[in-house]
Amino acid sequence: MSTPRAMRMPLGLRLASSGFLAFWLLLAAFPILWIAVMSFKSPVDAFSANPWEVITGPQTRADGAGLSLLDIGLGAVMLWLSARIAMRSLPRIVAQLTPPGLLVVGWLVGAVLFAVGFLVAFFGLLPLVVAPLEAVTGPLGRPVLGLTTEHYVAVWVDxxxxxxxxxxxxxxxxxxxxxxxxxxxxxxxxxxxxxxxxxxxxxxxxxxxxxxxxxxxxxxxxxxxxxxxxxxxxxxxxxxxxxxxxxxxxxxxxxxxxxxxxxxxxxxxxxxxxxxxxxxxxxxxxxxxxxxxxxxxxxxxxxxxxxxxxxxxxxxxxxxxxxxxxxxxxxxxxxxxxxxxRETTTTDQVEAVAAAVSITAPLFLLVMIFQRQIVSGLTAGAVKG
Amino acid sequence: MKFRTFAAFVAPSIVMMLIFIAFPLVTVFLNSFRITQPVVEQVEVETCTAGFLEQTCTTEIKTQPVLDAAGNQVTTTEWVGWLSYERVLGLAAMGEALAEGAWAGILNIDFWKALRFTLTFTLITLPLVIGLGLAIAIAVNNAARSLKGPVIFVSLLPFIITPVIGALSIRWLFYGDGIVTALLEQWLATDISVAANGWAIEILMMFYRVWHVAPFAFVIFYAGLQTVNQDTLESAIIDGANRWERLKYVIVPHLMPLIIFVALIHLMDAYRAFEEVVGFSSQAYRITLQWLTYDLLTPDDAGNRAISRASASAMLTMVGIVILLIPLLRRTWRDHHGKS
CATH class of the missing domain: 1.10.3720.10 (MetI-like)
Incomplete structure (x- = not known):
C-alpha cells in the first residue's frame, strides 16, 4: 500500500520525526545498556567519570582481565551461531523429540539444555581454544577491551x-x-x-x-x-x-x-x-x-x-x-x-549492578520472545473497553 | 448460564479475593482504631559493683516487658479511637505550626510531606506521560515498516523492567560521579551533587516515572492510531486542514477515550508510587504515601512494627484512591446502563 501523495510528509518533518524517534530509543535503552556495560568492569572503571573509560575499561585490562580482537571476533561468531541454532534448529528438534501433548515441557527442557550447553561452550571451551591461538597471533592477541565476570561470580557463587x-x-x-x-x-x-x-x-x-x-x-x-x-x-x-x-x-x-x-x-x-x-x-x-x-x-x-x-x-x-x-x-x-x-566499597556497588543486570536479563529474553503477546495484552483492555 | 454453574466457576476466585483483599481491608480498618503493645512493668533494680571499703550500689528504675509462663511477651490491645490518625496526621505538630503561622512547618510532618510529594508527582508526570506517549506513537507510525518491530522491542524495555531496577539504573547514571552528572559538571563548570539535593532527586524520580510509563501509553495510542478513519483524514485534507489541524481535530478526538483510559490508569499507579523511593534511596528527602505505610510496617531498631499507625496511614491513602476512582466508576456504570 503506497501512501497517497497528500499524506506524504515533507523532508524536514520526516527528519524531525526520525530524529525524535532515535532520541527516544537512546533514552529508553541507554540506562539498561549502561548498567550492563558497568557490570563487567572493575570498580575503578565502572564508576569512572569518563564514559570512554567505562566502555574500554583500561583499569580492568591492567588487572589482567581483557579481551583481544581475536576473543571478540570468535565470541561474536559463536554468539551468532548459537542465536542461529536457537532460532532455526532448536524449534525443529523440540518438535521432533517431544510427544504431542507435552510441548510446553519439551520447550522447557530444550531451553534449559540449550542454556547449559551455551554456558559450557562459551565459558568453558572457548577460553581453552583461544589461549593458545592468542599466543601465536601477536598484535591480534593483545587485550584491547577490559572485561571481567568476577562480579557475577561474586554475586552468584560467593x-x-x-x-x-x-x-x-x-x-x-x-x-x-x-x-x-x-x-x-x-x-x-x-x-x-x-x-x-x-x-x-x-x-x-x-x-x-x-x-x-x-x-x-x-x-x-x-x-x-x-x-x-x-x-x-x-x-x-x-x-x-x-x-x-x-x-x-x-x-x-x-x-x-x-x-x-x-x-x-x-x-x-x-x-x-x-x-x-x-x-x-x-x-x-x-x-x-x-x-x-x-x-x-x-x-x-x-x-x-x-x-x-x-x-x-x-x-x-x-x-x-x-x-x-x-x-x-x-x-x-x-x-x-x-x-x-550496605554499599560501603565500590566493589559492593558493582556487585549490586551485576545483580541488577542478572535480574533484568530474563525480562529481556521475555520481551524478545513474547513481544507480540505483550503488545496485544496491553491493548486488549484499552481498545475495546 | 444457570446461577449454580456461574457460582461454581467464579467461587475459587471470589474466595481468594475475599480472604486476601476484603478481609485484610476489614482488619486494617479495625487495627487503625486500636493499639496492640507489649505490657511493660517498671522494676527497681539495684546493681552493685565491688569497690574499696564498701560496694558502690546504684538503684535505677528499669522498664521491662512482662513475660507469661511460656516466656512470651504479654500484649494488650486497647481501643484508642482516632489516636493513631492524630499521630499519623501529626495534629499536635500541625496545631503548633499553624499557631505560629509557619505554614511551611506542616510539610515537615511525614504524612503531609508524603501527600505533597505524591500529588505533585502524580499531576506533573501525567501530561508528560501522555504527551511523550503520543509523540512516540505518531513517530513510530510514520517510521518505515521494517523498523517498527525493533523500535517497539526497545520501547517496551523501560516498561517491562523491574521498577526498582529501572530506578537504580537511572540512579547510577546520576548519583555520586555518575557519567551524566560528570558531563553536566564539565559543561556547566560547577559542582553538582544530585544525591544531597531534594529537588534534584524529585526531578529524577519524575523522570524515571515518565520513562517507565510512556511505553505503555505509546503502545495503547499506537494501537488506536491504526483505527483512525482514513476517509475522515482525506476529507480533512480536501478541506485544507494542515498537519497540525488534522492532529488536533481528527486524530486526538479519535484517541480521546484511550487518552482518558491511560490518564486514569496513570493516576492510580502514580498515586501508589513506591519503588522510586527505594530505588533512589530518597527517604531522607522525598517520600510517598505508600512508602509511609511501608516504613511503619518495617520493624524499627527495637523490632517493633507500628501496625496501628500503619493501618491509619493505609486508610488515609485509601481515601485518596476512592476519590480518584469515582469518575472511572461513574463511566463504567454509564456504559453498563447504556448497553443493557
Missing part, C-alpha cells in the same frame, strides 16, 4: 544469589499457575453471564485493582506473624506461622493479581463466539466439559498473554515479598536492596 533466584522461580511459577487456573474459570463465567451479579463482581474487582498494596500488607502482617496462635484451635499443634512462607506469599500475590487477571481473561473470552459452547452443549457437554475441551484449546493466546502479566507482577514485586518473606526465603528483587543499602 553471595549465593542463586538461592534468591530459586525463591523467585518458586514464587513466580506458583503465582502464574494458580492465578491462571483460578482466573480462567472466573473469566469464562464472567464473560458468558450477563447477570447483574457478574457486573458487580467486575466493578468490585476494579476497585480492588486500584488498592495500594501496602494497604493490604498492613492487613496481613499481624495475622501472618501470629498465625500459629490464631490457627491453633483449628489445626492444633502443627499450626504454621505464615510469615516467611513462600506459599503464603504466592496466595497473597495471586489474590492481589486476581482482579486484573479476570478483567483481562474476560475480554479475551468475549472474543470467542458464544455459539461455540452452545454447539458443544447441544452435543451433550456439560458447561465444564465445554469449557475444558472446546473453549480452552482456542484460548491459548489469551492465557499466555495473561500469564505473562502475572509473571511480571510476581517477578517484579518488591513491596509484598520484602515485607512478608524473611531473609532466608527472600526473592531476587528485595535481596538487591540489601546490596545497595
Amino acid at each position: 553471595n549465593a544469589f542463586y538461592r534468591n533466584f530459586i525463591n523467585s522461580m518458586i514464587v513466580t511459577a506458583g503465582v502464574v499457575t494458580i492465578s491462571l487456573t483460578v482466573g480462567t474459570l472466573a473469566g469464562y463465567a464472567l464473560a458468558r453471564s450477563g447477570s447483574a451479579l457478574a457486573f458487580w463482581i467486575l466493578i468490585i474487582a476494579l476497585v480492588f485493582r486500584a488498592l495500594p498494596h501496602s494497604v493490604l500488607v498492613a492487613g496481613y502482617l499481624p495475622v501472618f506473624i501470629n498465625s500459629a496462635q490464631i490457627l491453633e484451635p483449628i489445626l492444633g499443634e502443627n499450626a504454621p506461622t505464615l510469615y516467611g512462607q513462600p506459599l503464603a506469599v504466592i496466595a497473597v500475590l495471586v489474590s492481589i493479581n486476581q482482579p486484573f487477571t479476570i478483567w483481562m481473561l474476560r475480554s479475551f473470552f468475549q472474543n470467542i463466539p458464544a455459539e461455540l459452547d452452545e454447539a458443544a452443549r447441544v452435543d451433550g457437554c456439560t458447561h465444564f466439559q465445554a469449557f475444558r475441551w472446546i473453549i480452552m484449546p482456542v484460548m491459548w493466546p489469551g492465557v499466555i498473554t495473561t500469564g505473562l502479566f502475572s509473571f511480571l507482577l510476581a517477578y517484579n514485586d518488591f513491596l509484598v515479598t520484602s515485607l512478608l518473606l524473611d531473609a532466608q526465603n527472600q526473592t531476587m528483587v528485595p535481596a538487591i536492596a540489601g546490596y545497595f543499602n
